[in-house]
Amino acid sequence: MNPTPSDPTATNPSALSPASASDAPGSNRWYLSTAPIIRALIHLCVPMAAAMIVSAVYNLINAGVIGSLHDTALLAAITLGAPILGLVMGIGDLFGVGGGAFISRLLGAAEHDPTRAGQIKRVASFAVWGSLLTGALLGGIGLVFLGPLVSLLGADAAAVPATTAFVGVMLAFVPVMATAFCLEQLVRAEGAARQVMIALIASTVANLALDLVFILGLGWGVAGAALAMGLANLGVAVFFVAWLQRNSEHVSLAPRWFTLSPAVTRPVLGVGVSTLLQSSFLIVTSLVLNNLAAAYGDGPLAAMGVAVRIAQVPEFLLMGVTLGILPLLAYTFGRGDGARLRAALRTSALAVGGISILFAGVVFVFREQIVAAFIADPAVLGLGVTILVAQLTAMIANGFTGLITSLFQATGRALAATVMAVTQGVLFIPIVLLGNLWFGLSGIVWSLTVTEVIVVLVGGALWLGSRPAIERGLADGTPERAEAALAEG
Numbered sequence: 001m002n003p004t005p006s007d008p009t010a011t012n013p014s015a016l017s018p019a020s021a022s023d024a025p026g027s028n029r030w031y032l033s034t035a036p037i038i039r040a041l042i043h044l045c046v047p048m049a050a051a052m053i054v055s056a057v058y059n060l061i062n063a064g065v066i067g068s069l070h071d072t073a074l075l076a077a078i079t080l081g082a083p084i085l086g087l088v089m090g091i092g093d094l095f096g097v098g099g100g101a102f103i104s105r106l107l108g109a110a111e112h113d114p115t116r117a118g119q120i121k122r123v124a125s126f127a128v129w130g131s132l133l134t135g136a137l138l139g140g141i142g143l144v145f146l147g148p149l150v151s152l153l154g155a156d157a158a159a160v161p162a163t164t165a166f167v168g169v170m171l172a173f174v175p176v177m178a179t180a181f182c183l184e185q186l187v188r189a190e191g192a193a194r195q196v197m198i199a200l201i202a203s204t205v206a207n208l209a210l211d212l213v214f215i216l217g218l219g220w221g222v223a224g225a226a227l228a229m230g231l232a233n234l235g236v237a238v239f240f241v242a243w244l245q246r247n248s249e250h251v252s253l254a255p256r257w258f259t260l261s262p263a264v265t266r267p268v269l270g271v272g273v274s275t276l277l278q279s280s281f282l283i284v285t286s287l288v289l290n291n292l293a294a295a296y297g298d299g300p301l302a303a304m305g306v307a308v309r310i311a312q313v314p315e316f317l318l319m320g321v322t323l324g325i326l327p328l329l330a331y332t333f334g335r336g337d338g339a340r341l342r343a344a345l346r347t348s349a350l351a352v353g354g355i356s357i358l359f360a361g362v363v364f365v366f367r368e369q370i371v372a373a374f375i376a377d378p379a380v381l382g383l384g385v386t387i388l389v390a391q392l393t394a395m396i397a398n399g400f401t402g403l404i405t406s407l408f409q410a411t412g413r414a415l416a417a418t419v420m421a422v423t424q425g426v427l428f429i430p431i432v433l434l435g436n437l438w439f440g441l442s443g444i445v446w447s448l449t450v451t452e453v454i455v456v457l458v459g460g461a462l463w464l465g466s467r468p469a470i471e472r473g474l475a476d477g478t479p480e481r482a483e484a485a486l487a488e489g
Contacts, residue, residue, distance in 0.1 A: 049320025090279025092181025098272025099127030108334030139174030173230030281425025
């Protein structure tokens with residue numbers, strides 16, 4: 001980086017030294033740098049898991065609120081609109097995950113070279129403004145082609161009006177939601193998991209309150225659900241901006257720090273593109289599933305939407321672990337602390353295994369009672385139970401896939417992370433098409449499970465292949481070797 005006269009690092013590099021009050025025991029930075037692994041995992045992962053579980057519970061309640069209107073087309077609409085939310089998350093994560101991982105690595109490297117922290121403001125500004133502008137562009141394009149887009153999502157004649165309303169409102173909020181997702185990653189990059197939890201839970205509560213007003217009070221249906229989601233994300237974005245301005249030592253969101261320098265864009269987009277591809281393939285997955293399932297009627301679509309939301313409760317808990325651990329892995333890699341990196345990876349793997357088996361078992365035992373709380377039709381109920389079992393099986397494999405992907409993103413292994421995303425998408429299409437051809441609806445239901453199992457096996461092979469380069473980068477315990485490993489990746 002070439003410091004500008006307005007950059008405090010140009011005249012006083014020591015001002016960015018990490019040896020400050022922010023490293024005191026109990027501080028966010030302390031959990032990344034020196035806290036015992038168990039305490040660090042609890043601090044980083046438990047708040048994330050709590051926030052994501054609350055979000056999953058909200059999805060269930062939201063489905064129940066819409067289901068109380070006794071219109072299957074409305075439930076089908078929120079299922080059909082799910083790919084749009086995936087697109088929004090993909091845009092935010094393209095800049096947020098890549099930018100957040102890079103910021104955590106820079107914070108770790110700054111323990112040896114304080115001037116490295118001076119680059120953080122450029123990374124943060126590029127990530128936030130990049131997500132906002134990209135979201136505005138894609139949201140605008142979506143609104144222009146709203147009609148064809150709704151058809152592409154798989155809506156039949158009965159579901160077109162509701163799907164159009166839901167997707168149209170959501171597209172208008174794409175810039176806001178993409179920026180909110182990005183900001184979340186930047187706050188997490190500094191180890192502030194508790195602050196992220198507070199913001200996300202508050203946003204979820206606000207979302208639910210607005211749902212009750214817009215859907216039941218004003219009768220706006222699924223358009224009200226999308227509006228509530230957009231406004232809640234606007235609130236959380238404002239919270240994150242305010243927190244970063246008041247509490248971050250190094251992050252700046254000012255447009256003057258925006259840059260397209262390869263030193264910033266390459267590591268951010270190199271890692272972030274894997275999340276975008278993963279989200280894109282998830283969109284393709286949802287489109288294919290919706291279009292194939294639609295041939296069997298609205299019942300399967302409704303059952304799929306409910307089953308997926310139920311499975312999200314334990315799945316989001318696992319995501320809390322795999323996402324929560326990323327800043328710690330990135331920080332320790334940037335610092336060159338191999339022992340701490342390996343300890344964090346082992347402990348989080350044990351957590352993923354234990355949580356997935358425990359919660360999958362509990363939900364499996366009470367699967368019929370849980371599904372029956374949302375679906376009354378006996379035919380749809382049986383299908384919902386089958387889909388739920390398939391989702392729980394896929395969840396176990398997906399938990400380890402998420403952990404491996406987080407390791408690749410944290411250590412800057414862009415190619416390996418991208419291969420993980422591409423493999424999932426490339427495998428799913430032929431598997432689901434052949435499953436539908438050979439086994440009908442059952443083949444569709446179990447296709448994602450088969451895909452996830454194969455992907456986690458591929459991830460294990462990639463991890464074994466990446467270990468030598470990661471170890472070389474950590475051999476001396478110096479950031480220079482870590483950066484060399486990034487260049488090789």
